Amino acid sequence: MEKNCTKVILTEASLGRIFQHIQSKKNVKSWGVITAYRYENTPQQNKEANLELAKKIRQKGLGFIEMEGHWQECQDKHINYFDCPKDKLKDSTEMALFIPNISLKDAHSLGNNYGQDAILYGGEDTKGKGLLVYKNGRMENVGDFHPDNMQQAYSKMRNTGKTFAFQREKNKKKNMGTLPGSSAEKDDKLIKMLPKDILNKTVRNPETGRDIKVQSALKYDDKAPVKRAATSLVAMMNKR
Numbered sequence: 669m670e671k672n673c674t675k676v677i678l679t680e681a682s683l684g685r686i687f688q689h690i691q692s693k694k695n696v697k698s699w700g701v702i703t704a705y706r707y708e709n710t711p712q713q714n715k716e717a718n719l720e721l722a723k724k725i726r727q728k729g730l731g732f733i734e735m736e737g738h739w740q741e742c743q744d745k746h747i748n749y750f751d752c753p754k755d756k757l758k759d760s761t762e763m764a765l766f767i768p769n770i771s772l773k774d775a776h777s778l779g780n781n782y783g784q785d786a787i788l789y790g791g792e793d794t795k796g797k798g799l800l801v802y803k804n805g806r807m808e809n810v811g812d813f814h815p816d817n818m819q820q821a822y823s824k825m826r827n828t829g830k831t832f833a834f835q836r837e838k839n840k841k842k843n844m845g846t847l848p849g850s851s852a853e854k855d856d857k858l859i860k861m862l863p864k865d866i867l868n869k870t871v872r873n874p875e876t877g878r879d880i881k882v883q884s885a886l887k888y889d890d891k892a893p894v895k896r897a898a899t900s901l902v903a904m905m906n907k908r
Contacts, residue, residue, distance in 0.1 A: 696768045698791030700775035704782040705762030707741050717782060718763055724778065725767055732765040742785060747876060776801050776847060804889055805850020855886050858902075866905050871897045 704717035725732055742752035767775070772789050779787035779801070786800040788810070800808040846853040859867065867883040873894035885898035 696791075698769060698771060698789070698793065700767045700770040700772075700790075701735075701764050701788035702767065702775060702779050702782075703762045703764040703784065705764075706783055707743060707758065714762070718765070721778065721782060722765065725765065725770075728770070728774065730767055730770055732767045735764050735766055736761060744876070747873075772801065772847065776805070779803065801847060802852070804855075804887070805847035805852035806887070807845055807847060851890050852887065859883060859886055862902065866902060869901065869905075871901055873897075 702721065704721040705714045706717075709717065722732065741758055743756045743758050744752065747753075747756065772791075772793070775787050775789050780803050784803065786802045786808075788798055789801050790796060790798045797812060798810045800810055802808070846856055862882075867881065869882050870879040871882060871885050871894060872879050873885070874897070875893055880894065882898045882901060885894045886902075888895040888898075
């Protein structure tokens with residue numbers, strides 16, 4: 669995409685340009701895929717939110733390519749995406765924006781502003797691999813770019829129906845760590861310090877009524893009641 673472009677109507681050639689961006693060609697050092705769509709919004713609200721997101725991207729001096737994104741969205745906002753039951757995952761079709769040269773920090777921040785489960789990011793710092801960066805800063809390796817492919821999450825060209833996705837090779841590492849300074853990074857440091865007998869205890873999630881292990885509860889967002897319950901239990905047991 670040319671530097672001065674703010675939006676491109678996709679054609680047959682768009683898939684090739686995106687592939688070039690993902691492979692760090694033409695001075696593109698990084699890229700992100702973000703949407704403002706949420707299942708609880710009306711179609712009009714989603715349209716307006718995406719227009720607002722596009723405006724914020726332009727304000728950063730960046731351009732974007734529109735595409736159709738497909739993602740399995742957790743229908744219960746009180747559940748950490750990692751623990752979302754399969755019956756709560758629903759296929760969601762949404763308009764997404766492919767943004768060349770956006771930083772990981774900016775991509776993550778924009779995704780969080782619109783309540784996204786995760787954003788997709790890649791570039792020189794990921795060696796071309798796609799990363800799902802969740803709202804708490806946890807990062808998951810989703811593998812290499814594959815055109816004409818459909819996975820749990822994939823994207824489709826608006827005018828051609830061409831698809832692409834990322835696919836991780838078998839036995840390749842899934843967890844790619846955490847975003848520096850994120851709550852997930854702090855959670856992992858605490859988890860490493862705690863003995864297994866504490867991590868394996870369970871706490872009740874007040875919002876779902878289900879019991880989950882402390883280790884899982886500590887990976888929830890800081891505002892989640894179940895994380896506060898787990899933190900209180902850890903503090904109480906450490907006093908003994």
